[in-house]
Amino acid sequence: MQYPEAIAKLIESYSKLPGIGRKSATRLAFYTLGMSDDDVENFTKNLAASKSDLTFCRICGFITSKTDDPCVICTDPSRDQSKIFVIENSQDEMAIENTHDYHGLYHVLNGVLSPMEGRGPEDINITSLITRLADHPEIKEVIIGLDASTEGEATTLYLGRLIRPSGIKVTRLARGLSMGTNVDYADQLTLTQAVNGRTEL
Amino acid sequence: MQYPEAIAKLIESYSKLPGIGRKSATRLAFYTLGMSDDDVENFTKNLAASKSDLTFCRICGFITSKTDDPCVICTDPSRDQSKIFVIENSQDEMAIENTHDYHGLYHVLNGVLSPMEGRGPEDINITSLITRLADHPEIKEVIIGLDASTEGEATTLYLGRLIRPSGIKVTRLARGLSMGTNVDYADQLTLTQAVNGRTEL
Numbered sequence: 001m002q003y004p005e006a007i008a009k010l011i012e013s014y015s016k017l018p019g020i021g022r023k024s025a026t027r028l029a030f031y032t033l034g035m036s037d038d039d040v041e042n043f044t045k046n047l048a049a050s051k052s053d054l055t056f057c058r059i060c061g062f063i064t065s066k067t068d069d070p071c072v073i074c075t076d077p078s079r080d081q082s083k084i085f086v087i088e089n090s091q092d093e094m095a096i097e098n099t100h101d102y103h104g105l106y107h108v109l110n111g112v113l114s115p116m117e118g119r120g121p122e123d124i125n126i127t128s129l130i131t132r133l134a135d136h137p138e139i140k141e142v143i144i145g146l147d148a149s150t151e152g153e154a155t156t157l158y159l160g161r162l163i164r165p166s167g168i169k170v171t172r173l174a175r176g177l178s179m180g181t182n183v184d185y186a187d188q189l190t191l192t193q194a195v196n197g198r199t200e201l
Numbered sequence: 202m203q204y205p206e207a208i209a210k211l212i213e214s215y216s217k218l219p220g221i222g223r224k225s226a227t228r229l230a231f232y233t234l235g236m237s238d239d240d241v242e243n244f245t246k247n248l249a250a251s252k253s254d255l256t257f258c259r260i261c262g263f264i265t266s267k268t269d270d271p272c273v274i275c276t277d278p279s280r281d282q283s284k285i286f287v288i289e290n291s292q293d294e295m296a297i298e299n300t301h302d303y304h305g306l307y308h309v310l311n312g313v314l315s316p317m318e319g320r321g322p323e324d325i326n327i328t329s330l331i332t333r334l335a336d337h338p339e340i341k342e343v344i345i346g347l348d349a350s351t352e353g354e355a356t357t358l359y360l361g362r363l364i365r366p367s368g369i370k371v372t373r374l375a376r377g378l379s380m381g382t383n384v385d386y387a388d389q390l391t392l393t394q395a396v397n398g399r400t401e402l
Contacts, residue, residue, distance in 0.1 A: 004254075004255060012247070042214055047248070050211045091227060
């Protein structure tokens, strides 16, 4: 026996989302049936709008509405034009903005190098970064803020080698203990990096 | 700083789904941006169709398309008309159908009694069950197959008390060890029920 077509197809659509298996998709589909008409209508509108209204900023790669391209940060003259923060995706940019502590510009790679997934330098926003650095001599520092993972590490080293010859200062995020970590619970590598990167009191 | 409106709204919609918090909703929204136009279009169509094309079978309460009401099981003359399997929701019916071992009819309560959530007998399909039993003297057995939870248990006892006076046989699913359970890992209640309900070899 099969579910009626309309629900079977909705289960299909939900199970295409990442981290949502058949069981969860079925649960979500039945939950949808119980949602208010307004909520479902908004959901469909918002899904459609996400494809039609959004684009990646033509300068920095941040997600932006098509009516705001270049994005609000790239067009904000009050931002420090001498620094570029290189991150993997728009969510990372949002996390850094939420610290309210950085006032420079960004460059969103929209990916990291990953030989395993067949993603090379030409598949992420590296060329546009290099062109941007060449066109804007006012840029004095590139801060690389990629994930502390193997792929993030490889991409960081690659970018460092690529940018350093131009004479621009290249920095990376500090490694050490996260807030709240107990020294005896920290993993070996983190502890080694915290010792090597110790700062004067 | 805020995300562009289109993505913020999509995050909002995703986070209305059960078990999906702000972080997961953000992840799903960004994943949606990377989905093919076709997939997103199908998703929106399927969402809309789930509201417009589906209904609950007017006889048994199973989810069915509006063009198939009463549902395929209620209108199938080859099903055993003397048995009614009472379950909580359409997913449960699907699980039982997938065993290919039951050939009678169903009655979907679409809920269980829950004083905690303020759900009483009039909020679930109990009246329609009682009417159905009164109208169809060919029904000889009602099998109650609700979850082995406090609420499922309370609803089972309630239904038993309600139906038994009519002389119809009322049965419930067996309690005992699930397949693959080790005796020493089974909880006390399950083990007690398995001992009390022991069957002759």
